[in-house]
Amino acid sequence: MLVIKDLRVSIEGEEILKGINLEVNAGEVHAIMGPNGSGKSTLAAILAGRDIYEINSGTVLYKGEDLLDKSPEERAKDGLFLGFQYPIEIPGVSMVNFMKTAINEMRKHRGEEPLSASEFLKKMREKKDLVEISSSLTNRSVNEGFSGGEKKKNEIFQMAMLEPQLAILDETDSGLDIDALRIVARGVNNLKSPHNATIVITHYQRLLEYIVPDFVHVLFNGRIVKSGGKELALLLEEKGYEWVRSEEVNL
Amino acid sequence: MQNEQDQILNEVTTGEYKFGFYTDIEQDSIAKGLNEDVVRMISAKKKEPEFMLEFRLKAYRHWLTMKMPEWAHLKIPEIDYQDHIYYSAPVQRAKLNSLDEVDPELLETFNKLGIPLEEQKHLSGVAVDAVMDSISVKTTFREALAELGIIFCSFSEAVKEHPDLVKQYMGSVVPYTDNYFAALNSAVFSDGSFCFIPKGVRCPMELSTYFRINAANTGQFERTLIVAEDKSYVSYLEGCTAPMRDENQLHAAIVEIVAMESAEVKYATVQNWYPGNKEGKGGIYNFVTKRGICKGDNSKISWTQVETGSAITWKYPSCILKGHNTTGEFYSVAVTNNHQQADTGTKMIHIGKNSRSIIVSKGISAGVSNNSYRGQVKVLRGADNARNFSQCDSLLLGDKCGAHTFPYIESANHSAIIEHEATTSKIGEDQIFYCNQRGISTEDAIGLIINGYTKEVLNKLPMEFAVEAQKLLLISLEGSVG
Ligand SMILES: Nc1ncnc2c1ncn2[C@@H]1O[C@H](COP(=O)(O)OP(=O)(O)O)[C@@H](O)[C@H]1O
Numbered sequence: 195m196l197v198i199k200d201l202r203v204s205i206e207g208e209e210i211l212k213g214i215n216l217e218v219n220a221g222e223v224h225a226i227m228g229p230n231g232s233g234k235s236t237l238a239a240i241l242a243g244r245d246i247y248e249i250n251s252g253t254v255l256y257k258g259e260d261l262l263d264k265s266p267e268e269r270a271k272d273g274l275f276l277g278f279q280y281p282i283e284i285p286g287v288s289m290v291n292f293m294k295t296a297i298n299e300m301r302k303h304r305g306e307e308p309l310s311a312s313e314f315l316k317k318m319r320e321k322k323d324l325v326e327i328s329s330s331l332t333n334r335s336v337n338e339g340f341s342g343g344e345k346k347k348n349e350i351f352q353m354a355m356l357e358p359q360l361a362i363l364d365e366t367d368s369g370l371d372i373d374a375l376r377i378v379a380r381g382v383n384n385l386k387s388p389h390n391a392t393i394v395i396t397h398y399q400r401l402l403e404y405i406v407p408d409f410v411h412v413l414f415n416g417r418i419v420k421s422g423g424k425e426l427a428l429l430l431e432e433k434g435y436e437w438v439r440s441e442e443v444n445l
Numbered sequence: 446m447q448n449e450q451d452q453i454l455n456e457v458t459t460g461e462y463k464f465g466f467y468t469d470i471e472q473d474s475i476a477k478g479l480n481e482d483v484v485r486m487i488s489a490k491k492k493e494p495e496f497m498l499e500f501r502l503k504a505y506r507h508w509l510t511m512k513m514p515e516w517a518h519l520k521i522p523e524i525d526y527q528d529h530i531y532y533s534a535p536v537q538r539a540k541l542n543s544l545d546e547v548d549p550e551l552l553e554t555f556n557k558l559g560i561p562l563e564e565q566k567h568l569s570g571v572a573v574d575a576v577m578d579s580i581s582v583k584t585t586f587r588e589a590l591a592e593l594g595i596i597f598c599s600f601s602e603a604v605k606e607h608p609d610l611v612k613q614y615m616g617s618v619v620p621y622t623d624n625y626f627a628a629l630n631s632a633v634f635s636d637g638s639f640c641f642i643p644k645g646v647r648c649p650m651e652l653s654t655y656f657r658i659n660a661a662n663t664g665q666f667e668r669t670l671i672v673a674e675d676k677s678y679v680s681y682l683e684g685c686t687a688p689m690r691d692e693n694q695l696h697a698a699i700v701e702i703v704a705m706e707s708a709e710v711k712y713a714t715v716q717n718w719y720p721g722n723k724e725g726k727g728g729i730y731n732f733v734t735k736r737g738i739c740k741g742d743n744s745k746i747s748w749t750q751v752e753t754g755s756a757i758t759w760k761y762p763s764c765i766l767k768g769h770n771t772t773g774e775f776y777s778v779a780v781t782n783n784h785q786q787a788d789t790g791t792k793m794i795h796i797g798k799n800s801r802s803i804i805v806s807k808g809i810s811a812g813v814s815n816n817s818y819r820g821q822v823k824v825l826r827g828a829d830n831a832r833n834f835s836q837c838d839s840l841l842l843g844d845k846c847g848a849h850t851f852p853y854i855e856s857a858n859h860s861a862i863i864e865h866e867a868t869t870s871k872i873g874e875d876q877i878f879y880c881n882q883r884g885i886s887t888e889d890a891i892g893l894i895i896n897g898y899t900k901e902v903l904n905k906l907p908m909e910f911a912v913e914a915q916k917l918l919l920i921s922l923e924g925s926v927g
């Protein structure tokens with residue numbers, strides 16, 4: 195589904211991603227872990243199409259096509275979803291209107307009719323229940339005045355509404371209490387199917403107790419320095435990122 | 446809904462000024478220049494009664510003693526008033542069977558503007574007075590309205606058929622001494638609309654005037670007068686467009702509204718004069734004096750404006766709240782893009798007890814434009830319990846444009862409560878990217894944000910015009926982000 199080869203990216207002349215290789219297949223859950231500043235959000239943003247970076251080399255194939263060639267909205271309509279580490283507030287634009295526009299753009303892309311008002315509302319209700327987000331939030335402007343935790347839940351709500359094929363969740367767990375964490379996990383697990391894949395970017399292993407990854411990668415200083423199964427996350431938790439640092443020296 | 450959105454998107458991506466065409470029709474024009482003879486000539490061409498000529502001459506002589514106002518936050522190039530034509534009327538060539546018929550070429554012009562003048566083709570529930578350059582071409586639904594005692598006709602006809610009403614009210618709200626452009630208009634105005642709603646009558650349709658500048662080098666000076674007698678109601682809409690030209694053209698209008706006891710007048714404007722090109726060449730200079738008086742107790746005047754056009758806009762629709770328990774409202778969206786400049790706002794003058802006013806101003810600036818809100822709230826001594834609430838928001842697209850707010854508040858009554866809120870915000874790249882990531886294109890994202898921002902004002906427009914105005918906003922902002 196996603197194949198990244200030797201991806202090198204810099205911003206303002208400074209290289210941040212220094213040769214990333216990663217392959218994600220349908221049906222898989224991958225976790226990317228790593229200390230602050232290692233380039234996790236940069237990788238997520240590059241995949242979603244943020245254009246403030248220079249791509250120095252490398253290729254990214256998504257569903258067999260060149261991803262880097264496409265606009266952010268084309269990628270989104272092709273089923274790629276990014277849960278933002280810092281969701282953006284859009285005053286004056288209601289969640290309902292925002293979601294309706296997004297869903298119908300995607301439907302149009304697939305050659306489907308727009309959802310009728312009642313179908314749309316039904317879907318809203320269903321997904322709202324799934325992520326336990328209250329109507330008082332979905333009746334407001336996008337993320338406006340939401341608390342940190344509410345913003346994160348809102349990302350999962352949007353993911354549930356849009357039903358992406360590849361979801362990249364950038365530290366959706368940070369700042370959440372256990373209950374919220376469980377809800378986020380439920381959202382992700384609910385979407386899981388043999389046709390979909392998820393990349394969970396996280397700082398801590400505790401989320402991975404609820405979303406069990408098939409693979410864990412450690413991103414360090416712009417490189418994936420270690421990959422393994424779910425036990426790698428536990429090892430990391432135990433030994434800390436210092437351990438990777440010393441491991442990296444041994445590479 | 447979806448269809449409508451597609452259409453908007455389509456128009457946004459191909460957006461250019463859509464009304465920039467010119468109708469090649471014979472014009473009856475006088476020579477360039479302005480002097481007493483020109484004023485006399487205009488009056489003679491219109492076969493006006495003596496009182497009108499006198500009014501014009503007094504105004505002209507007063508104008509000569511005045512200077513262009515300089516207090517606005519506008520860079521106005523020197524205007525050579527001798528270099529403009531002050532009267533130009535399209536000549537109807539085709540042989541017409543009745544006075545009610547209109548030259549097919551003019552019909553076609555208004556059709557192209559989306560203003561069909563044949564009553565059966567028109568949007569139901571809207572009567573139109575169509576004005577091209579210096580004259581009114583046609584007023585629809587006159588007879589139907591007349592049955593209710595409503596007078597809706599061109600100003601010229603009103604002068605002839607209802608001279609007493611004109612004499613009584615013309616200049617009673619905006620005297621010719623009011624300001625430089627009001628004096629100029631009073632001297633040379635050529636047409637406009639007149640509307641009279643008798644006691645207790647609720648006007649069953651929207652009344653509207655569509656102003657079209659067509660001739661080159663010609664200024665348009667129109668005058669609208671609306672009188673609503675006790676317990677009457679009318680909703681009025683004004684629209685305007687002009688051809689694309691490299692030279693600047695002058696437009697100086699006056700609108701006067703009189704609302705008697707318990708009367709309500711809603712006046713909406715969708716101003717889309719040619720704004721000039723991307724480099725700031727050409728465009729209309731729009732100097733307008735609009736004022737209403739809530740003369741009787743419990744009366745209400747509401748101004749709603751969507752200003753997207755003109756190279757320069759100088760305009761402050763105002764309310765004099767003379768009666769007790771009167772209400773004045775001002776809802777405005779003003780967009781400036783490229784090199785446009787707008788200095789617009791309102792004045793609310795509280796005289797009567799318990800008078801209320803509300804001001805909602807939404808400025809949107811893009812390109813290298815400048816957009817200023819200027820508003821005055823004045824509470825006189827006798828205006829016990831007067832209330833005003835003002836909300837002035839500015840939205841910036843890009844970082845080369847300017848937004849300014851100039852509120853003036855004066856209160857001579859301690860029981861008055863005046864509140865003023867102002868915000869400035871920007872459409873950020875991160876907001877656009879967030880929308881993009883949800884499959885929403887940049888144009889649609891801007892559309893969503895602009896619609897959200899202007900909703901409160903556009904909701905005040907009659908439904909079908911709100912949709913038009915929404916499209917117009919997006920077209921005006923085309924190419925300003927991303
Ligand atoms: N817009 C930016 N401008 C300059 N430097 C940036 C920008 N975004 C990220 N960086 C730098 O890139 C590095 C990686 O950041 P990021 O991808 O956010 O890391 P992570 O998500 O792993 O914490 C950091 O050193 C950060 O300072």
Ligand SMILES: [Mg+2]
Pocket residue numbers: 234235236279364365
């Ligand atoms: Mg990060």
